[in-house]
Amino acid sequence: MDNISVLIEKLNPSFDNALKLSDDGQAIYVPAECIVKLMDMLKNQYEYVMLADLSAVEYEDRYEVVYHVMKLTDAQDIRIKVALPLDAPTVPSIVDVWKAANVQEREAFDLMGIRFSGHPDLRRILCPDDFNGHPLRKSFNMKTVSRF
Amino acid sequence: MSMDSDNLNLVDDLNTQEFTINMGPYHPSTHGVFRAVLTLDGEVIVKEENVLGYLHRGMDKIAETRTYSQFVPYTARLDYLASALNNMGYVQTVEKLMGIEVPERAEYLRVIIAELQRIASHYLMLGSTTNDVNAVTGFLYYMHDREKVLDLLEMVTGARLTSNYMRIGGVIDDLPEEFFPKVKEFLAYLPGRLEMMETLILGNEIFQERMKNVGVITAQMALDYGVTGPNLRAAGVRFDLRKVAPYSAYGKIDFEVPVLKNGDAFDRYQIRLMEIKQSLRIIEQAVQQLPEGPIMAKVPKLIKPPAGEVFHKMEGARGILGFHLVSDGGPKPYRLHIHGPSFVNIGIMPAIAPGMLLQDFLAAFATIDVDMGEVDR
Amino acid sequence: MDSNNNITSIWDFFQNPIIMNLLIGVVYFAAIAAFITVLVIILMWMDRRVAAFFQERLGPIKYGPQGLLQPVFDAVKMVSKGNITPRNVDKLVYNLAPMLIFMTTLLVYAALPYGKNLTVVNLNVGVLYLIAISSTATIAILMGGWGSNNKYSLIGGMRTVAMIISYEIPFAFSLLGIIMLTGSMNMTDIINAQKNVWFVFLQPLAFVVFMITAMAELNKSPFDLPEAESELVAGFITEYAGMKFGLVYLAEYANMFSMAAIAVTLFFGGWQGPLLPSWLWFLIKTLLMVFFIMWIRWTLPRIRIDKMMKLNWKVLIPLSILNIFLTGIGIKLYQYFTGMGGV
Numbered sequence: 001m002d003n004i005s006v007l008i009e010k011l012n013p014s015f016d017n018a019l020k021l022s023d024d025g026q027a028i029y030v031p032a033e034c035i036v037k038l039m040d041m042l043k044n045q046y047e048y049v050m051l052a053d054l055s056a057v058e059y060e061d062r063y064e065v066v067y068h069v070m071k072l073t074d075a076q077d078i079r080i081k082v083a084l085p086l087d088a089p090t091v092p093s094i095v096d097v098w099k100a101a102n103v104q105e106r107e108a109f110d111l112m113g114i115r116f117s118g119h120p121d122l123r124r125i126l127c128p129d130d131f132n133g134h135p136l137r138k139s140f141n142m143k144t145v146s147r148f
Numbered sequence: 149m150s151m152d153s154d155n156l157n158l159v160d161d162l163n164t165q166e167f168t169i170n171m172g173p174y175h176p177s178t179h180g181v182f183r184a185v186l187t188l189d190g191e192v193i194v195k196e197e198n199v200l201g202y203l204h205r206g207m208d209k210i211a212e213t214r215t216y217s218q219f220v221p222y223t224a225r226l227d228y229l230a231s232a233l234n235n236m237g238y239v240q241t242v243e244k245l246m247g248i249e250v251p252e253r254a255e256y257l258r259v260i261i262a263e264l265q266r267i268a269s270h271y272l273m274l275g276s277t278t279n280d281v282n283a284v285t286g287f288l289y290y291m292h293d294r295e296k297v298l299d300l301l302e303m304v305t306g307a308r309l310t311s312n313y314m315r316i317g318g319v320i321d322d323l324p325e326e327f328f329p330k331v332k333e334f335l336a337y338l339p340g341r342l343e344m345m346e347t348l349i350l351g352n353e354i355f356q357e358r359m360k361n362v363g364v365i366t367a368q369m370a371l372d373y374g375v376t377g378p379n380l381r382a383a384g385v386r387f388d389l390r391k392v393a394p395y396s397a398y399g400k401i402d403f404e405v406p407v408l409k410n411g412d413a414f415d416r417y418q419i420r421l422m423e424i425k426q427s428l429r430i431i432e433q434a435v436q437q438l439p440e441g442p443i444m445a446k447v448p449k450l451i452k453p454p455a456g457e458v459f460h461k462m463e464g465a466r467g468i469l470g471f472h473l474v475s476d477g478g479p480k481p482y483r484l485h486i487h488g489p490s491f492v493n494i495g496i497m498p499a500i501a502p503g504m505l506l507q508d509f510l511a512a513f514a515t516i517d518v519d520m521g522e523v524d525r
Numbered sequence: 526m527d528s529n530n531n532i533t534s535i536w537d538f539f540q541n542p543i544i545m546n547l548l549i550g551v552v553y554f555a556a557i558a559a560f561i562t563v564l565v566i567i568l569m570w571m572d573r574r575v576a577a578f579f580q581e582r583l584g585p586i587k588y589g590p591q592g593l594l595q596p597v598f599d600a601v602k603m604v605s606k607g608n609i610t611p612r613n614v615d616k617l618v619y620n621l622a623p624m625l626i627f628m629t630t631l632l633v634y635a636a637l638p639y640g641k642n643l644t645v646v647n648l649n650v651g652v653l654y655l656i657a658i659s660s661t662a663t664i665a666i667l668m669g670g671w672g673s674n675n676k677y678s679l680i681g682g683m684r685t686v687a688m689i690i691s692y693e694i695p696f697a698f699s700l701l702g703i704i705m706l707t708g709s710m711n712m713t714d715i716i717n718a719q720k721n722v723w724f725v726f727l728q729p730l731a732f733v734v735f736m737i738t739a740m741a742e743l744n745k746s747p748f749d750l751p752e753a754e755s756e757l758v759a760g761f762i763t764e765y766a767g768m769k770f771g772l773v774y775l776a777e778y779a780n781m782f783s784m785a786a787i788a789v790t791l792f793f794g795g796w797q798g799p800l801l802p803s804w805l806w807f808l809i810k811t812l813l814m815v816f817f818i819m820w821i822r823w824t825l826p827r828i829r830i831d832k833m834m835k836l837n838w839k840v841l842i843p844l845s846i847l848n849i850f851l852t853g854i855g856i857k858l859y860q861y862f863t864g865m866g867g868v
Contacts, residue, residue: 278826286826357829
């Protein structure tokens with residue numbers, strides 16, 4: 001994880017210093033509009049050829065979409081985060097970089113309500129199509145889930 | 149394209165009509181409650197769409213309402229065919245977050261159980277694939293041998309399917325005395341059987357015709373679609389987390405990572421047989437090297453990891469099994485995201501299905517080896 | 526009218542040749558139906574035990590000696606099940622199909638030579654009759670597939686038509702060699718012609734082609750595409766329940782026996798054999814043949830449909846035609862060297 005700050009320094013010129021190291025020093029914060037370009041660079045120039053995970057976390061003041069990308073040579077992964085506002089969490093889709101993001105973004109949309117702009121087919125994937133709400137949000141009321 | 153082009157032209161001249169068929173959620177070959185909406189032109193698939201979620205239990209959400217230890221049995225229900233591997237991934241994630249050192253004996257015990265579980269899981273895949281091409285006899289041979297693995301697992305963990313053997317900080321119980329002769333017997337028994345299966349199934353000409361050049365996933369496609377595990381190795385990428393980034397006791401054990409190059413259904417099938425042989429090697433060495441010592445680290449009764457975030461990945465039976473855990477310092481996980489390999493692997497089906505025959509679809513789907521418990525979580 | 530007169534008239538009534546034939550027909554029918562029922566019970570038991578033997582299992586062993594009564598229990602279950610007709614099926618076609626499937630099976634049994642002078646109908650075109658009857662089942666299967674109003678059934682039905690129509694050609698061609706050798710289509714003549722040497726030795730190529738096509742005609746693995754349970758659920762029988770399913774099931778086993786019987790008659794000398802009575806020889810040979818079919822069935826995976834078509838049109842048909850050529854040359858050579866006609 002110690003190479004993260006080095007990586008940020010290498011990458012930052014291409015992004016007008018928009019990349020920031022997180023407080024715990026283990027993640028890169030990226031503005032939403034830069035995510036596709038960053039992922040593309042990581043994949044094609046820095047050997048992070050595999051999208052290991054895509055998840056979303058809800059905090060009190062923000063949503064975070066968390067990406068883990070991985071190298072094949074030593075299985076090192078780095079964590080990339082996009083912080084999104086609570087009211088309209090929208091982030092560009094990275095399906096064009098990794099097709100693997102297709103199902104995982106649909107899952108994040110379904111369960112957490114993150115919108116991925118540019119996604120070819122952003123529908124619910126695990127919950128039924130007529131489901132109301134996004135179950136992984138802390139505000140989701142688990143007592144009234146009955147649909148029948 | 150599996151059919152000759154002149155055949156397809158004939159179909160066009162006759163002005164036929166495409167039709168949609170729902171394969172699943174209750175279908176003998178979807179291995180659980182999976183639905184594939186197939187658009188067919190005769191027997192040729194034009195379009196395929198996955199419909200998931202019939203088994204969705206909301207594991208991610210359940211985790212937020214349970215304490216860290218309480219969630220261990222739930223992980224066994226994720227990929228119920230490889231429950232010990234899921235247990236292992238989850239407890240390792242929590243240990244990584246808390247910085248717990250697991251005693252060496254416990255690590256070895258974990259490896260033994262995990263590899264037995266991997267064999268059981270691969271065996272089920274081999275068996276069900278064999279059944280899907282209607283070699284029913286082969287299926288029962290595999291089941292017959294899988295029983296022996298399950299007997300061993302039962303002897304140690306007390307359960308055959310959802311073992312729940314791993315604990316945060318170690319394992320729950322030591323190996324019983326009678327396990328050692330039994331496992332020796334098993335290690336001597338299985339290679340001969342594997343060889344027999346190779347000649348019976350892999351050597352069968354009809355089986356080869358059904359499997360070769362069917363559902364080809366190239367290395368580039370596999371990486372693009374995030375396909376991992378045996379499916380990736382069958383496509384020619386030598387990537388196994390047990391070797392590339394050894395966890396638990398894998399670093400001290402000598403084994404190989406088998407790789408094939410075509411990435412078709414046949415290779416995906418064959419690679420499992422090769423991996424079982426390596427798993428046998430690992431078990432043999434682990435039993436030999438098994439050190440003395442405690443099987444449980446000193447962990448507090450109520451587990452409260454420090455606030456923070458961790459992503460842990462391990463080589464599950466079907467690919468990279470990842471756990472992304474966020475803790476707020478409380479007794480329950482703040483957020484747990486489970487990255488099931490089957491969920492990502494199944495995402496490649498719409499890409500490889502068009503142009504296949506209905507029968508090819510089953511062979512391709514079965515060899516990708518998804519477990520609906522893991523897909524839907 | 527006095528009573529004496531009445532009895533005479535009843536006697537006269539039975540003397541009427543039409544009624545007589547009808548009565549004999551009924552007796553024959555009852556005999557064949559009873560024979561098939563008993564046979565299927567034995568075959569079902571045998572199939573399970575053979576499958577178990579190949580699959581390292583025990584199979585049914587609980588009910589009756591060696592589990593022999595298991596099929597009886599199954600039959601009772603089958604009869605006692607509800608006779609469901611799904612709502613949107615084509616009722617006439619749907620209900621007629623299983624009966625027609627079973628009927629074609631019954632018709633085949635009429636022409637089989639069960640032993641010396643033990644044939645229901647000794648047809649002089651027996652072989653032609655068998656070929657014709659066994660392919661009419663195609664129509665019944667397509668009816669079942671179409672009438673069920675289920676896409677899986679329809680695919681199963683269409684596969685059957687595609688398969689049986691194409692496999693009918695090498696099936697018939699492979700028997701031509703034998704007909705050329707004997708000069709007769711009568712089953713009894715064919716058996717008598719095998720007094721010295723079985724046709725399997727004179728026509729090995731024909732036998733191979735015949736066995737492969739027979740498996741296809743039977744819809745048995747590796748050619749069980751019409752009912753491919755792993756892809757089509759159950760193919761054309763998906764929507765059938767209760768006794769309608771039972772009839773199809775019955776016909777399936779009965780067909781296996783009749784096909785084995787045809788193979789024995791044409792290639793293995795039929796009921797001929799030393800010491801034992803002829804009907805026993807017929808049964809022994811046929812059951813061995815059935816065992817062989819089961820062996821193939823429980824060993825091989827299912828072939829893919831396009832490969833199956835290729836096998837038929839590009840391999841089996843040329844081979845069967847080649848066989849006819851070779852037989853013709855052989856006959857001419859034999860006549861040339863022995864200076865006489867016929868075998």
